[in-house]
Amino acid sequence: MTEPNTPQELRNRLVDHIVKTNVAGLYDPRVEEAMRTVPRHDFVPRASLDDAYANQAVTIKDNPDADALPLSCASQPDVVFFMLAQLNIQPGDNILEAGAGTGYNAALMRCLAGPSGRVTTLDIHEDVAAHARQRLDNTGFTDVRVLTRDAAIGAPEYGPYDRIMATVGIWDLPGTWWDQLSIGGRLVLPLRWRGLTRSVAFVKEADCLRSESVATCGFLPMIGQDGEREGYVDPDRSIKLYWDADQAIQPLSLRQSLTEVKEHLLWTNVAVAPDEPLDGIWLRLSASDPATCRITVRPEAFTSAGSLHRPAIPALSPALVEGDSLAYLILEPMETQGSKRYRLGAAGYGPAGAELTQRLCEELRAWHLDRTLPPSITAYPGGTPDEKLASGHLINKPSVRLVITY
Incomplete structure (x- = not known):
């Protein structure tokens, strides 16, 4: 069998692998179509074609501390796939992303949101945001909004949002995101607690966020959270x-x-x-x-x-x-x-x-x-009285109270 060598062939091989292995048990045909369409290699120009279409993360900003994690990466493609499936973007959605990275994820979200959708992506590093801006412009996604700012602030001037996604590890849920997410909207984030990280898809209700799915993942931690x-x-x-x-x-x-x-x-x-x-x-x-x-x-x-x-x-x-x-x-x-x-x-x-x-x-x-039973995670704003919490194991953080139950 001839080895694939064009970007499209390599892209299709990668997506075929992701769909076949389905590591998180989450699938969305529209996400599959978007990942077969958006050229990942154009967002990681320093990587070879083989590396761009390998199922692995790609570092785009090194850390000056040799013993520390990189400052920014392009996420592993199968994780990108299942997190977008968790987000369940609909045509016309207004979307906020915390962590611009290469701009690749924003491009995928822009495809999924359709002609009437809007995407705003944030990054605290000016050079990372500039890279994302350049890559998005070069690939035709000129209407994706890229802002250099602390993602914990959000972008209230362009909200409210139907979907919010974080592509950095979140230890404490910023209170600003509560206000900027619409009731019924979805928040997908790599949530960190007790030394582990899980991609949690929350749906916003009147007084809480309730998990719909939980999947294993690994992400660089968000800068500025010291818990x-x-x-x-x-x-x-x-x-x-x-x-x-x-x-x-x-x-x-x-x-x-x-x-x-x-x-x-x-x-x-x-x-x-x-x-x-x-x-x-x-x-x-x-x-x-x-x-x-x-x-x-x-x-x-x-x-x-x-x-x-x-x-x-x-x-x-x-x-x-x-x-x-x-x-x-x-x-x-x-x-x-x-x-x-x-x-x-x-x-x-x-x-x-x-x-x-x-x-x-x-x-x-x-x-x-029951080895595959996922937990139910309910998030409440910090300061919510105990009597308003669901029953379960409580973990308190400065801005959020997490209740985890089986």
């Missing part, structure tokens, strides 16, 4: 925690418990296949246990003598932390007939390590009963 914390436990900087500002987590308080390595292991009868995602476990924990956070462990911390038990995913594992005690997700291979499986459990350390492993394993068993 996320991170810190090393050990002096060798091999064990790191990620948590939120409302959690009383002090990594250094765990140092003695982990040095002593008095381990509490608890295994369940829950097993997974090698390629089965574990994201739902983390979601379950975040919807039930206020101690939920993320742990990252470098290999030397679990391969040397007297070391920690290896986390299920060393770079990205859910954990529970209370005071000087910690528990996190672990796995081990099982003896099975004909297929490889892994048993799940928890490793705990510190005075409350055994209790924390019990709590984590309870949520493992709850997840096992």
Whole structure:
């Protein structure tokens, strides 16, 4: 078979792959048509054609700090696809985008909104906004409005909006967006909490935003939001925690418990296949246990003598932390007939390590009963009285109160 080499052939191959794999279980034929039409390579001119049409993010603005994430990227195409499916743009919609990036996403939204639709895209970086403006002009999308400003401000002068999309990770929902989104309108954003990120599609009601779908994603964090914390436990900087500002987590308080390595292991009868995602476990924990956070462990911390038990995913594992005690997700291979499986459990350390492993394993068993069940997330403006909140697990942030339920 001849390898595709024209931009259109490469574009069709990429979209064919996205539609076939359907990673988030979300599909919109109009989004498929738009992605087959808009030339992504024209929005990332520094990338080769093969890279422009690979299912991967493309950096467009590097970070001067070599150890930090890039400042701006073109999002991975399959994530672009399912987030636009979540947004469910209709002809004539007025749309606001937070995070202009390359301008590619704005061009897709402009296609979906039709001749009577309007798109405004914002970026805090002047050079990123200028790049998006140039690329949109060069590809014929001259009527897309590009503004250089903090996306948290929004663009009230061009609202109200039927759709708002954020293409940067959002920890706290800006209050301005509440006012600029129409009742019945949709807000799709990569929402960050407890060390994880999910693309959540909200529909606005009179007093809240109610989730319609939740999908796994990863995005650079929005500049100016400082509610996320991170810190090393050990002096060798091999064990790191990620948590939120409302959690009383002090990594250094765990140092003695982990040095002593008095381990509490608890295994369940829950097993997974090698390629089965574990994201739902983390979601379950975040919807039930206020101690939920993320742990990252470098290999030397679990391969040397007297070391920690290896986390299920060393770079990205859910954990529970209370005071000087910690528990996190672990796995081990099982003896099975004909297929490889892994048993799940928890490793705990510190005075409350055994209790924390019990709590984590309870949520493992709850997840096992329905592994694909998504949570319901309801967002209320900050200051909403408790009696007006839905029942469920509450997470408070400065501008929003999140209630997560299963």
